[in-house]
Amino acid sequence: MSLRPHNLIVALTLLIGAVSYRVIAQPQATLNLTSTAAAVAVGKTTTLRWSSNADSCVASGQWTGTFIGKQAQSFSFVVGPLTNRDNSFTLTCSGPAGSVARTVVVQALPPPAIRLVASDNALLPGESLNLEWSAADATSCTASGSWAGTRPVSGTETVPNLTKGNKTFTLSCRGVGGSAREAVKVAVAAAPALTFTATATAVLDGRTTTLRWRTTDATACTASGDWTGAKAKSGSETVGPIVNEQYVYNLTCTGPTGEDTETVIVEKADPPTLDMTLSRSAVKPGETVTLNWTSTDVQSCQASGGWSGAKPASGSETLKDFTSKGKKTYSLSCKGGGGSVRDSVVLEIAPPPTISFTASPAEVAEGASASLRWSTQDATTCVSGGDWIGDRGKSGSASTGPLNKVENLHHHL
Secondary structure, eight states: OOOOTTTEEEEEEEETTEEEEEEEEOOOOOEEEEESOSEEETTOOEEEEEEESOSEEEEEESOOEEEETHHHHEEEEEEOOOOSSEEEEEEEEEETTEEEEEEEEEEEEOSOEEEEEESOSEEOTTOOEEEEEEEETOSEEEEEESSOEEEOSEEEEEEOSOOSEEEEEEEEEEETTEEEEEEEEEEEOOOOEEEEEESOSEEETTOOEEEEEEEESOSEEEEEESSOEEEOSSEEEEEOOOOSSEEEEEEEEEETTEEEEEEEEEEEEOOOEEEEEESOSEEOTTOOEEEEEEEESOSEEEEEESSOEEEOSSEEEEEOOOOSOEEEEEEEEEEETTEEEEEEEEEEEOOOOEEEEEEESSSOOTTOOOEEEEEEESOSOEEEEETSOEEEOSEEEEEOOOOOSGGGGOEEO
């Protein structure tokens, strides 16, 4: 029988009538190789420790060196800084008991690489948001901002019923290589609304008008058409002079969840005209009269004086219920893009005139004279006739002069 000398010592003893073998086991080579850390941050070091029953050891892989004697049997060695993700360290030890090799792998890890994705960056109030994340080389993660709490290093989550406002979802993760943070921002807003007007949409040739606008839930506004450029979310601007027949002003305001566009059209207008007439200029109490009016290039009319209220641009109205005498003025003010205009008519309310006319004495001798006296009520003019002719005052007296025949007594007023 043949045995290898370094493993066994064979003793052969011859016994009477028998052969026996005695086998003695020899010590085997041993080696224990460890690292203080299985993983370190990139650029850091680690300490390798070993123990063996060898006389010498040789390092290979990502370290080199020879260790003899006590260093071969028990020693520690710092390796690094480590830059490769996987770092392999091999130690081969040899001695009377033979040789043995051991390998340890130490990882050099970077800070966590976080990927955090939101399903949308702008939502309407009440909608839901889906978040998806993964964090390579992380051991733990924590949410903050618009969400909170511990999170796994990868996963998905739905955030329901979002309220209005800007939301920030932050994820902070830690690992052997350090820490990292990632955030996504989501705007939660209603669709933008725009109000866009002009102080006048019909403007006199060469004049200006002012555009006014205001928005809600908008982040930017842009003008187009007969004006251009970026505009504030709310404001006013004077445009003109208006010399062409028509101008078109567009304004588009955008927000996280949409946009709104409004248009204002401004036209060149002629100066307004207005004409008022009465079917007659004077009436008795209880009678009626018709007031007529026409206008051009007006947008609104307002009555004052003997009547009131908003009136159409053209029309007629019956005036009645006059109970007292006097004069009434009916005015109308109308406005248009080309300016304003005003007109008035005056109506006189008066009963029929009365007159008192006497002569004193009523009879005189031939060649004598008499005195004429008169007074009126509600009269505006008096004219005499008969034996005296001419314009007279509304009241007064006059002498007839010498009267020489009966006809001289025929005086009319």
